[in-house]
Amino acid sequence: MITVRFFARIREQLATTELQWPAIATVSELVADLAHERGQAWAEALLAPQIIVAINQQVANRDSVIVDGDEVAFFPPVTGG
Amino acid sequence: MSSRFAAVSVQSADFDPGIEIARLGTSADVGAVATFVGLVRGVTTPGQEPAVTALELEHYPGMTERSIADIVELAEQRWTLGAVRVIHRIGRLAVGDRIVFVGVSSRHRGDAFAACEFIMDYLKTRAPFWKKEWNARDEAHWVDARDTDHTAAARWS
Numbered sequence: 562m563i564t565v566r567f568f569a570r571i572r573e574q575l576a577t578t579e580l581q582w583p584a585i586a587t588v589s590e591l592v593a594d595l596a597h598e599r600g601q602a603w604a605e606a607l608l609a610p611q612i613i614v615a616i617n618q619q620v621a622n623r624d625s626v627i628v629d630g631d632e633v634a635f636f637p638p639v640t641g642g
Numbered sequence: 643m644s645s646r647f648a649a650v651s652v653q654s655a656d657f658d659p660g661i662e663i664a665r666l667g668t669s670a671d672v673g674a675v676a677t678f679v680g681l682v683r684g685v686t687t688p689g690q691e692p693a694v695t696a697l698e699l700e701h702y703p704g705m706t707e708r709s710i711a712d713i714v715e716l717a718e719q720r721w722t723l724g725a726v727r728v729i730h731r732i733g734r735l736a737v738g739d740r741i742v743f744v745g746v747s748s749r750h751r752g753d754a755f756a757a758c759e760f761i762m763d764y765l766k767t768r769a770p771f772w773k774k775e776w777n778a779r780d781e782a783h784w785v786d787a788r789d790t791d792h793t794a795a796a797r798w799s
Contacts, residue, residue, distance in 0.1 A: 569700050569772035570784045611787075615770075618705035634702060638787035641699065641730060641771025642680055642742050642762060 563627060565591070568636035574606045575599075584629040588614050588621060591633060611638055649726050650710045652701060654733040657743055662727055666747040672724045676754035677745040678762050684737035686775075692737060694775045698782075699732045699741070702770035706730070713764040717746070720760070721753040728761065730771065760798050767795040 562581045572578055585591050596604035606612075614621050615634045627633060651657075659679055666675045684692030714726045724747035731741055744761050748754040773785040 566702075568702055568770065569774075615702075615705060618702070618708055634705070636702065636770060637772065637784070639767065639770050640773045640785045640787050641701070641769050642766035642791075 563591075563629065564632045565595075566632065566634040568634065570637045571606050571612065571635050575603060584631075585627060587623070587627060588616070588625050588633065589623045591627060592623070607635055612636070613638065649714060649728060650707050651729045652703075652706050652710075652732060653729065654731060656731070656740060657729045659740070659743060659745075662729070662743055662745050666725050666727060666745045669724055669747070671749055672747040673749050674751040674754040675745060675747045676751065676758040677743065678758055679740055680742040680762075682735050682737050682739045682741060693777055694737060695778055696734055696736055696776040697739075697741070698734045698774040698776070699730075700772045700774070701730075701732050705770050709769045710765060713761055713768060716764070717757040717761050721748065721757045723748050723753060723757055726757070726761070728765070730765070730769070732771070763791070763795040763798060766791045 563584050564579060565582050566579045567575055567577055582591065585594055592607045595607060613636050614623070616625055616627060617632050659677065663675055663677060666672070682697045684694050686693045710728050710730070714728065717723065717726065727743065727745040729743040735741060742765070744758050746754045746757045746761070748757070774782050775785055776782050
């Protein structure tokens with residue numbers, strides 16, 4: 562299983578902070594899987610081009626490989642400081 | 643690793659810039675301390691009445707601290723620095739409250755000024771924090787990332 566986390570606007574749009582998901586090969590496949598299982602709102606939120614993805618708290622991309630036990634996070638562009 | 647992260651604090655509590663500046667200047671080879679303090683701005687459009695009444699800051703615990711420590715490390719590779727201190731607040735803040743502190747000490751002012759600005763520019767575009775603004779009608783909206791912040795960060799590469 563992997564842990565999938567959502568932050569800020571995406572967390573609110575999906576009304577989900579965190580979920581456990583079966584391990585899957587890449588970020589793109591995870592997004593396709595979530596969109597398929599959870600529906601249109603998830604597809605739109607996770608496929609938005611500006612969305613940032615991190616694996617184990619390091620910025621990754623759509624082709625990045627996921628392994629069992631990883632923490633994958635989706636969040637909008639950052640606005641701190 | 644502990645020393646690497648000791649200089650970075652992500653906290654809900656306020657900080658005292660005077661105390662932080664004093665701590666940065668305790669070494670005999672320090673000749674300069676440059677600092678930046680970011681505040682919650684109520685006025686979003688110059689000349690208009692304050693539109694923002696409060697700000698809420700969300701972050702990604704763990705990744706936030708690590709990404710700031712990475713930025714500090716980049717600054718230390720690029721300039722000759724003494725000590726570096728970064729504090730970033732989270733949670734709900736009122737207009738005028740302090741949000742962020744970046745303090746850098748060095749032998750001469752040039753390195754301290756440059757590193758302080760570099761750390762702020764990178765923090766704004768890389769550290770996972772998100773701001774939500776509240777207005778007087780108690781409506782909230784997420785702040786959008788600004789192109790000018792990315793332009794500011796890009797000049798260092």
